[in-house]
Amino acid sequence: MSLLPPIRRGFTLLEMLVSLAILGVLMVTLNTFLFSMSELWGGGRDQRLFDQHARAATALVRAAFEQATYGPSASGVALQDVDDGNGSTKPRLCFLLADAGRLADWPEAPLPDVDFSVFVEEGRGLVFQWQSRLELERDKTDKHETVISPFVAAIHYEYYDPDLKQWTVEDEPVNETGSTAWKKPARIHLMFERGSLKSEKVINLPIKRSGASTP
Numbered sequence: 001m002s003l004l005p006p007i008r009r010g011f012t013l014l015e016m017l018v019s020l021a022i023l024g025v026l027m028v029t030l031n032t033f034l035f036s037m038s039e040l041w042g043g044g045r046d047q048r049l050f051d052q053h054a055r056a057a058t059a060l061v062r063a064a065f066e067q068a069t070y071g072p073s074a075s076g077v078a079l080q081d082v083d084d085g086n087g088s089t090k091p092r093l094c095f096l097l098a099d100a101g102r103l104a105d106w107p108e109a110p111l112p113d114v115d116f117s118v119f120v121e122e123g124r125g126l127v128f129q130w131q132s133r134l135e136l137e138r139d140k141t142d143k144h145e146t147v148i149s150p151f152v153a154a155i156h157y158e159y160y161d162p163d164l165k166q167w168t169v170e171d172e173p174v175n176e177t178g179s180t181a182w183k184k185p186a187r188i189h190l191m192f193e194r195g196s197l198k199s200e201k202v203i204n205l206p207i208k209r210s211g212a213s214t215p
Contacts, residue, residue: 047197050151054192057126057149058201061190064103064116064128068095069208076208079173079182082117082129091173091182092117093155093205103146104130111135118155126152126190149192156189158202 069076075096081089097103100114111132120126126148131138158169169189176183185205192199 050192050194050197051199053149053151054190054199054201057152057192058190058203060103060148061118061126062203064097065095065203066206067097068116069206071098073098074208077184077205079184080117081182082119084119090119092119093188094118100130100132103128104144105146107144120152120155125150126155149190151192151194152190153193154191156191157185158187158189159183159185 065077068074073096077093077095079091080094082092082094084090094115094117097114097116098112100110100116103116104110104114111134113133114130115133116128116130118126118128124147128146128148129143130146131141131143135141154171156169156171157173158167159174160167167186170185173182173185175181187202187204190201190203192201
């Protein structure tokens with residue numbers, strides 16, 4: 001019986017080449033997986049930021065509409081003809097806030113009873129135009145503006161037809177049947193766009209209820 005330890009045979013050249021080949025395939029596969037995950041994560045970053053912005057802007061508009069229904073003097077949200085500054089009028093969603101809060105950047109001291117109108121302008125996005133009813137020479141001074149989102153390309157208006165019992169979404173506001181008055185939509189759709197990124201957010205227009213007050 002031999003007391004010498006068993007002789008361990010080393011790798012042959014062929015075995016080493018095969019091992020290196022397998023290792024190379026594994027490294028290429030791993031690198032491809034990592035780069036793919038990086039591209040997916042990085043490529044989705046713009047979409048995530050865009051979606052976050054759209055949600056935040058929509059929440060701000062929704063909160064302003066809700067605030068317009070609070071208090072005994074609140075009038076809610078309505079479609080009204082507003083001077084567009086070019087010698088003509090256009091229908092815009094309008095509302096009154098007793099306190100404009102962060103929606104207004106006052107040049108001087110803040111004032112109460114602020115009239116707002118909402119519109120979309122190409123190159124600027126969704127804009128709130130506002131002016132206090134207590135401003136001096138109100139009819140002679142320019143109205144103030146706050147850009148809510150530069151990525152809103154359009155506002156669409158959703159109406160319910162009780163006769164046809166169906167909903168329709170219109171690109172422009174519609175008139176009441178047999179009247180020149182504008183029909184208040186039940187909902188509006190904010191169309192966000194930034195390059196190839198798109199998002200549509202729906203806001204229910206709140207109803208002013210008698211005796212409603214700030215909770």
